[in-house]
Amino acid sequence: xAENILVIGGGPAGLNAATMLSELGVNVTLVERDSxxxxxxKKFKYKFLFPDMQPADNVIGELIKKAEAAGNIKVNYxxxxxxxxxxxxxFDATIKSADKxxxxxxxxxxxxxxxxxxxxxxxxxxxxxxxxxxxxIKDLERMMGxxxxxxxxxxxxxxxxxxxxxxxxxxxxxxxxxxxxxCCTVSVKQAIELREHFPDCEAxxxxxxIRTYGFFEDLYWKSMEEYDVQIVKGRVAEITSGPDNTxxxxxxxxxxxxxxxxxxxxxxxxSGMEGGPxxxxxxxxxxxxxxxxxxxxxxxxxxxxxxxxxxxxFLAGACTGPKAISDSITEGAAAAMNAYTYAVKNR
Amino acid sequence: MKYxxxxxxxxxxxxxxEIFDEARKDFRYEEYVRGCLNCGVCTGGCPPHRFFxxxxxxxxxxxxxxxxxxxxxxxxxxxxACFQCFTCAMICPFLNSPGGVIAILREIAVRRGFESAKxxxxxxxxxxxxxxxxxxxxxxxxxxxxxxxxWGPHIGYASTDLAVKRKAIPMPTLQVTNxxxxxxxxxxxxxxEIFDEAxxxxxxxxxxxxxxxxxxDIVDDVRSS
Ligand SMILES: Cc1cc2nc3c(=O)[nH]c(=O)nc-3n(C[C@H](O)[C@H](O)[C@H](O)COP(=O)(O)OP(=O)(O)OC[C@H]3O[C@@H](n4cnc5c(N)ncnc54)[C@H](O)[C@@H]3O)c2cc1C
Ligand code: SF4
Ligand code: SF4
Ligand code: SF4
Numbered sequence: 406x407a408e409n410i411l412v413i414g415g416g417p418a419g420l421n422a423a424t425m426l427s428e429l430g431v432n433v434t435l436v437e438r439d440s441x442x443x444x445x446x447k448k449f450k451y452k453f454l455f456p457d458m459q460p461a462d463n464v465i466g467e468l469i470k471k472a473e474a475a476g477n478i479k480v481n482y483x484x485x486x487x488x489x490x491x492x493x494x495x496f497d498a499t500i501k502s503a504d505k506x507x508x509x510x511x512x513x514x515x516x517x518x519x520x521x522x523x524x525x526x527x528x529x530x531x532x533x534x535x536x537x538x539x540x541x542i543k544d545l546e547r548m549m550g551x552x553x554x555x556x557x558x559x560x561x562x563x564x565x566x567x568x569x570x571x572x573x574x575x576x577x578x579x580x581x582x583x584x585x586x587x588c589c590t591v592s593v594k595q596a597i598e599l600r601e602h603f604p605d606c607e608a609x610x611x612x613x614x615i616r617t618y619g620f621f622e623d624l625y626w627k628s629m630e631e632y633d634v635q636i637v638k639g640r641v642a643e644i645t646s647g648p649d650n651t652x653x654x655x656x657x658x659x660x661x662x663x664x665x666x667x668x669x670x671x672x673x674x675x676s677g678m679e680g681g682p683x684x685x686x687x688x689x690x691x692x693x694x695x696x697x698x699x700x701x702x703x704x705x706x707x708x709x710x711x712x713x714x715x716x717x718x719f720l721a722g723a724c725t726g727p728k729a730i731s732d733s734i735t736e737g738a739a740a741a742m743n744a745y746t747y748a749v750k751n752r
Numbered sequence: 753m754k755y756x757x758x759x760x761x762x763x764x765x766x767x768x769x770e771i772f773d774e775a776r777k778d779f780r781y782e783e784y785v786r787g788c789l790n791c792g793v794c795t796g797g798c799p800p801h802r803f804f805x806x807x808x809x810x811x812x813x814x815x816x817x818x819x820x821x822x823x824x825x826x827x828x829x830x831x832x833a834c835f836q837c838f839t840c841a842m843i844c845p846f847l848n849s850p851g852g853v854i855a856i857l858r859e860i861a862v863r864r865g866f867e868s869a870k871x872x873x874x875x876x877x878x879x880x881x882x883x884x885x886x887x888x889x890x891x892x893x894x895x896x897x898x899x900x901x902x903w904g905p906h907i908g909y910a911s912t913d914l915a916v917k918r919k920a921i922p923m924p925t926l927q928v929t930n931x932x933x934x935x936x937x938x939x940x941x942x943x944x945e946i947f948d949e950a951x952x953x954x955x956x957x958x959x960x961x962x963x964x965x966x967x968x969d970i971v972d973d974v975r976s977s
Contacts (some may be wrong), residue, residue: 530843575789576845613791640789642796642843657792657801657809664801 407432407477408748411498411511413486413687416444417730418722419517420468421737422744427475429745434509435472435480436500438683442469442480444519445723446730449543450550454730455587455594456621461550464730489690494717494751512748513717515740516691516701517733520723521681523573523581525674531572532644533674536652539644541572541674542591549595554602556671558650562603563670567654568592568610569641574677575613583698585677586727590621592675593628600632609635609667611656639665644672678727693718700726711739717751719744753867761828761867765820771827771864772820775856784841784852788812794840794850806833808840808850815853823857828868831857863951865958875899877963884956885970887935887943892918940974 408431412423415437423433441447443465446454451461472478484502491497496511522543525533533539537558540548548554556563570592574585589612596608610628615636617625628634639658647653651668658665680699688695693713696702701724704712713720721740722733754762775781794808795801801808811830814822834854841849861869873880878899882888895903895911903910910917914929926934935943947953957964 571791577847578843578845613789638792639796640791640793640845642793656796657807659790659792659795659809663805663807664796 408512410513410744412515414517414519415442416519418733418737420472421734422515422721422741423478424471425738425741427477433478435478436484436486437482438485440483449547451546452550455590513744515719515721515744516687516724517721518683518687518724520678523676523679525572525676528579530643531674538652538671541676545595545673563606565607565669566599566671567669568596568673570612570675572674572676587729588675588677589616593617593624596634597628597632609637611637611639611641613640691718711736717747768820768824772823774860778856784849785815786846786848788816794844797839797843799835800833804833811853812848812850827861832872862955870959873959877960885967887940888932891932892929937974937977944971
């Protein structure tokens with residue numbers, strides 16, 4: 406008889422885990438709280454992905470197609486695990502949607518509940534939601550996905566845009582000390598896209614450290630060499646309104662200018678990634694550990710980053726911390742392998 | 753302390769080390785100085801930064817540097833540019849307090865009677881006198897155009913005929929112009945005790961010896977009354 410494995414979360418990590426398991430002949434139950442698959446990249450309509458600017462559809466669309474085509478993946482949309490109990494080496498889970506609720510026994514479980522975007526309104530100094538032209542990177546992804554790169558305040562093309570890094574990350578005031586890892590690269594990518602779209606529009610990036618780690622550095626170099634993106638070292642201390650419907654970024658350029666107050670048409674906040682409400686919820690429901698950053702905690706961050714502290718429950722993707730899609734996909738495969746091995750051993 | 757022709761202090765490195773250690777040993781040090789991202793948020797929000805070559809980021813970096821020389825370079829002028837508004841402490845993502853570090857350094861300068869502290873405190877000598885000798889801060893006779901140019905164009909008028917104007921105030925006042933309120937001698941004696949214990953008189957002696965003498969005369973009078 407085929408194994409039954411539960412995958413919670415239908416983003417890149419969960420989709421790849423489900424697909425790999427289905428290829429091994431496992432009966433997969435995929436639980437997704439949204440009414441669609443694809444996770445955050447789908448929700449916010451990412452258009453082109455770093456590092457190579459390939460269309461997001463090549464990746465996310467592909468993952469969704471494979472999962473939907475597999476005969477042995479049962480996708481439960483708009484649903485959640487409402488009750489969860491250990492049953493010897495197996496697990497009994499109640500899967501609940503708006504109109505029904507069903508109890509099933511699983512041999513093992515993969516948690517791939519992902520992340521939430523930091524809400525920049527929580528950091529008042531950036532005046533998000535106060536000024537129409539202050540947006541964040543997920544808003545800009547969505548705007549680009551909808552082919553609309555115009556200023557929200559007046560629908561005109563922007564002439565000068567600032568990207569502010571580390572919003573909601575590396576700041577004790579908002580409770581997040583960690584680095585969100587992808588926002589530097591996302592911002593550099595978006596600055597390039599903006600300059601490509603509006604060659605007359607200037608783009609500035611205000612940074613503390615540029616963390617385009619590994620090969621992502623290529624994009625950073627390219628942004629300066631080919632797109633003349635202005636890179637200014639200094640974290641913006643305040644955003645206020647300026648004359649002629651502009652927003653003013655105020656701060657210290659720690660290398661060149663000293664104090665600055667620069668007017669922009671549009672400001673893009675590089676808000677980071679958080680464990681969201683789902684991480685503590687899942688942690689409580691499944692009895693797995695939460696870490697001090699608000700993400701799910703792997704049994705051993707280096708040796709077994711895809712294992713929870715509970716035998717038979719595995720972790721994949723951004724639910725254990727900020728990471729890129731490639732890492733999430735890799736972890737989905739690793740978790741699938743481990744969940745399968747556990748299931749077979751305890752057959 | 754010796755100064756060169758540019759007014760810069762000339763001191764041996766052991767002395768700079770002593771000052772540095774004194775700051776590091778302050779009981780608030782651990783709370784004020786943590787790590788630093790060199791991000792410049794503190795400086796971006798700092799009011800004087802817009803007018804002077806002054807940056808709380810530099811203050812914090814210097815303090816973390818373990819280099820007594822860097823701390824010393826700030827003692828003559830740099831630390832006095834701060835408004836002590838603590839905006840920096842409110843917005844620093846690391847929860848440092850550059851303004852707090854400045855307070856520690858200023859207190860050292862005052863305790864040790866550095867020339868910079870004397871210069872900064874000079875305009876406050878009348879306030880110091882009223883406060884330490886009489887337990888008052890501002891009194892009517894302190895309202896003089898020379899001392900309060902920032903009080904606007906009517907300061908000249910406000911400073912004349914003080915006795916008459918005070919009588920015109922429709923509530924009980926002391927009817928005197930050299931005090932704002934009357935502090936009982938017993939209270940004053942207690943205050944002197946506190947100033948003694950807390951080292952306030954010693955600090956006063958270090959920063960303004962002649963003012964100290966005037967204050968001591970009054971203190972002696974009150975104590976023997
Ligand atoms: C603005 C931005 C741009 C980015 N651009 C790129 C890029 O160009 N290239 C790149 O490599 N990476 C990029 N990333 C990173 C990428 O978004 C993540 O690596 C990826 O989304 C993580 O996938 P995931 O499956 O782990 O989580 P998610 O994408 O968050 O998916 C998790 C899924 O689980 C579901 N879920 C959550 N809780 C529950 C629950 N309790 N029950 C059921 N379902 C649940 C969610 O609805 C969601 O569908 C970007 C990130 C940001 C913030
Ligand atoms: S990736 Fe860059 S922008 Fe994001 S938190 Fe890290 S340093 Fe800041
Ligand atoms: S306390 Fe001093 S250093 Fe800090 S912001 Fe205010 S003036 Fe600037
Ligand atoms: S705000 Fe804090 S972390 Fe940033 S430079 Fe100032 S002291 Fe350092």
